[in-house]
Amino acid sequence: MGWIRLRRIITFLVTALGILILGYLGGQWFHNxxxxxxxxxxxxxxxxxxxxxxxxxxxxxxLGPGGLIQAALAAGAQVRVVMITNGDGFxxxxxxxxxxxxxxxxxxxxFAYQRQQETxxxxxxxxxxxxxxxxxxxxxxxxxxxxxDHWDPGNPxxxxxxxxxxxxYDNSFTPHAPYAGASVVSDLEKIITxxxxxxxxxxxxxxxxxxxxxxxxxxxxxxADLGREGVPVETYLVHRGNWDWPTPQGLHMDAYLAPxxxxxxVESDWQTLDLTTGQEETKLxxxxxxxxxxxxxxxxxLSFVRQNELFAPRNxxxxxxxxxxxAPDGLGFRGQLIVQDPAKDTIxxxxxxxxxxxxxxxxxxxxxxxxGVETRAAASRSITYELQLRVFGPPGQVTRIDLQLAGGxxxxxxxxxxxxxxxxxxxxxxxHDVLVQIPAVQIGPFRDIFVxxxxxxxxxxxxxxxxxxxxxxxxxxxxxARFSD
Numbered sequence: 377m378g379w380i381r382l383r384r385i386i387t388f389l390v391t392a393l394g395i396l397i398l399g400y401l402g403g404q405w406f407h408n409x410x411x412x413x414x415x416x417x418x419x420x421x422x423x424x425x426x427x428x429x430x431x432x433x434x435x436x437x438x439l440g441p442g443g444l445i446q447a448a449l450a451a452g453a454q455v456r457v458v459m460i461t462n463g464d465g466f467x468x469x470x471x472x473x474x475x476x477x478x479x480x481x482x483x484x485x486x487f488a489y490q491r492q493q494e495t496x497x498x499x500x501x502x503x504x505x506x507x508x509x510x511x512x513x514x515x516x517x518x519x520x521x522x523x524x525d526h527w528d529p530g531n532p533x534x535x536x537x538x539x540x541x542x543x544x545y546d547n548s549f550t551p552h553a554p555y556a557g558a559s560v561v562s563d564l565e566k567i568i569t570x571x572x573x574x575x576x577x578x579x580x581x582x583x584x585x586x587x588x589x590x591x592x593x594x595x596x597x598x599x600a601d602l603g604r605e606g607v608p609v610e611t612y613l614v615h616r617g618n619w620d621w622p623t624p625q626g627l628h629m630d631a632y633l634a635p636x637x638x639x640x641x642v643e644s645d646w647q648t649l650d651l652t653t654g655q656e657e658t659k660l661x662x663x664x665x666x667x668x669x670x671x672x673x674x675x676x677x678l679s680f681v682r683q684n685e686l687f688a689p690r691n692x693x694x695x696x697x698x699x700x701x702x703a704p705d706g707l708g709f710r711g712q713l714i715v716q717d718p719a720k721d722t723i724x725x726x727x728x729x730x731x732x733x734x735x736x737x738x739x740x741x742x743x744x745x746x747x748g749v750e751t752r753a754a755a756s757r758s759i760t761y762e763l764q765l766r767v768f769g770p771p772g773q774v775t776r777i778d779l780q781l782a783g784g785x786x787x788x789x790x791x792x793x794x795x796x797x798x799x800x801x802x803x804x805x806x807x808h809d810v811l812v813q814i815p816a817v818q819i820g821p822f823r824d825i826f827v828x829x830x831x832x833x834x835x836x837x838x839x840x841x842x843x844x845x846x847x848x849x850x851x852x853x854x855x856x857a858r859f860s861d
Contacts, residue, residue, distance in 0.1 A: 408623070411634035418444070418649035418687055419575075419608070423452030428573035430564075430595050432587040433463040433516060434491040435666045438498045439680040440612030441577050442659040443651040444687075449503045456571050457499060458510045460560065460591055462488035462545065465516030465537045469672050484537040485544055488516075490668060492547070498665040501658060512563050513548030515540070515555050520586035523593055527557040527776075527792035557594070558792075564598035573607060580611040580688060581842035582639055582718075588615060593826075593843045596690070600768050600824045600845060610647075610687045613639075614680075617721075627678035629656055633686045638718035648684045656681060692824065692847035699741035700748055700811065708809030709748050711739040714827065717841045719752045729753025731831035731838035737809075738827065738846060744802070744813040749829040749841070755810045757784045759831050759838070763812050766826035767796075767819055775819070779812060786812070822848055 421427075427448050431437035437445070437457050448455050470479045470487045479487075496506045514522070515535035526533040532541040533555040543553045549567070553559050568576075578595040579588035592611060599605050613621075616636045624631070635646045651659070660681045664670060669677055693714050700711035715736045735750035747763050755761075765777040775796050778789040786801040802813040819825075825846045831838045 408632045408634040411640070412632040412648055412684060415646050415648040415686075418610075418647045418685075421448050421451040421453055425451070425453035425574045426572060427453055427455045428568065428571055428576045429455065429457045430460065430576065430578040430591055431457065432460050432519065432579060432585070432591040433466075434459055434461075434495040435463070435498070435663075435669050435677070436579065436588070436614055437495070438502065438659065438662045438666070439614055439677065440579070441685060441687075442498075442502055442662055442680075443655050443685045444577065444649055445499070445502045445504055446655045446658060447649065447651075454508075455504055456508050456510070456567070456573075457504065458512065458564070458567060459492075459495060460512050460519060460594070461514050461516040461587065462511060463491045463516050464488035465518070465535070466669075467537070469668050472672050473668055481537065481539040487668070488538075488545065491666075494666045494668065498662040501662040501665060510549050510567065511545065511547055512550070512560065513543035513545040513553060514560055517587065518555060519560070519590045519594070522555060522557040522560060523590040525791060526555065527794075529554040529556040529559055532556050560594050561598050561601065564594060565602055568598060568602060568604065575608050575610060577610045577612065577687075580613040581690065581844075583613055583615050584617065585615040589840075589843075592690075596843065596845055597766060597774075597826060600766075600826065601772065601774060603771055603823070605692050605824055605845060605847060609690045611690050612685070612687055622679040622682070625679050626675045627660075627681060629660070629681055629683070631682050632684050633680070633682045635686060635688075638721045642716035642718055643688060645689055647687045647689070649687065650684045651682075656683060690845075692845040695738060695740075695825070695846045695848050697740040700737055700739035700746045702806065705807075707807030708750060709737060709806065709811055711737045711746070711748065714738055714846065715842050715844045717839070728759065728833055728838055730756035731759045731833055733829055733831055733839045733841050736827065736829060736841050736844065740816070741813075743817070744815050745819060746811060746813050747827065747829075748809050748811045751808050751810070751831070754808055755805050757805070759833055761810050762789075762830040762832070764828045764830065765819075767822050768824040768826070769820060769822055777814075777819075779814075781810065781812075824848070 429437055429441055445455055464484045470483055474483050518533045518535055521533045534541050541555050549563050579591045581592040583589050621636045622633055663677050696712045700709040703710045717733050719732055719734050729752040732752040733749055734752050737748035739746040761781040763779040767775040776792050776794045777796050778791055780787045780789055786803050788797045798818050800815055804811040826843055828843045829841045
């Protein structure tokens with residue numbers, strides 16, 4: 377009698393669990409369909425378009441814009457794909473492929489060549505020939521290090537996987553390229569100059585994977601340095617959270633992709649590119665061509681095969697040059713808001729509200745440029761805030777500013793040959809905001825300024841804001857020119 381009762385209980389629990397799972401999947405399905413109906417459409421593709429797609433790893437070009445590649449080729453447009461890394465640092469996949477818990481540097485290099493072949497196969501399925509695919513050969517997991525700490529070619533980054541400081545691949549765009557940020561920009565600028573894109577497609581700046589976030593930064597930096605910041609930039613998202621997006625996970629070809637809830641709250645310009653049944657089926661075959669990845673993260677990869685693809689435009693924000701003013705509630709400053717950052721989007725940010733960055737403001741007052749960051753809780757001197765600027769002056773001239781506020785004291789970090797060491801900086805903590813004022817004469821005339829803030833605690837990064845490109849309007853440009861005289 378006891379066994380019969382136990383079996384009934386188990387049957388009931390399994391049935392209840394199944395109902396809950398089906399309810400969750402159904403709820404996600406209907407939510408995504410509802411959100412999809414409110415999204416703007418991706419811009420029309422013309423036969424005259426030249427679309428440059430930048431991907432951080434082998435498979436991102438298929439997961440994010442695989443349907444876009446098909447649609448562009450069908451419209452008669454030209455497409456070129458640039459892979460920044462060869463995905464040579466995915467240890468889990470390397471261990472699974474070679475059945476070795478401790479892969480050698482040679483294993484990682486061999487694995488990268490295999491991922492390249494998978495890329496060429498996947499893109500051939502999508503209709504793109506190998507001649508339109510370029511491999512740069514930079515280190516997987518190392519591009520953020522190159523962006524922040526290893527910019528100069530004389531200070532290359534050491535890959536912990538291949539144990540190389542220079543590209544070991546014989547098919548890299550620049551043979552034996554040093555693992556340095558300036559080298560990545562140089563490669564991208566050569567490709568942009570030669571291809572002359574009418575649209576650039578790159579990872580979303582809010583992507584949680586460091587390689588994805590910096591792929592965006594490198595791409596926009598190259599465009600700004602070339603004076604081509606007017607080229608439309610569309611972004612695609614792959615990583616957001618801890619494998620909890622897209623939802624629901626797995627292959628659901630009748631479902632839609634919808635933006636993650638936290639990004640949807642602060643961004644209203646998401647776009648959808650709806651796919652035909654044929655395009656969706658072709659994308660599935662292309663994703664499955666990545667056998668080394670399917671073997672370890674199949675459910676995640678197949679989550680991107682849906683009835684649509686998501687994009688978000690990222691174009692320069694014109695610098696209004698209005699002064700920041702103290703908020704009426706006394707909790708901070710108000711002015712030109714250039715980016716909103718989601719609150720409580722990681723555990724670290726939830727635990728330390730003073731390090732959870734929620735907005736970036738800019739302004740100009742009394743011959744000084746103002747850069748403010750808003751935090752979810754009261755700004756704290758126990759948190760290290762860092763204002764990061766890349767100032768674009770005349771073509772080919774970029775000044776780097778990394779201003780660290782530790783305990784409220786400003787310090788300029790010299791991290792590259794083009795780093796500036798500012799002599800005068802004013803810092804103000806007020807409520808939830810931190811405000812930095814820099815005399816415009818120390819910055820000089822600029823065309824664009826690339827802006828980001830970072831918050832860290834005892835060396836551990838808690839939050840970063842997106843990199844935002846500010847474009848000086850006519851009035852602001854003339855003002856900075858006067859300040860520099």
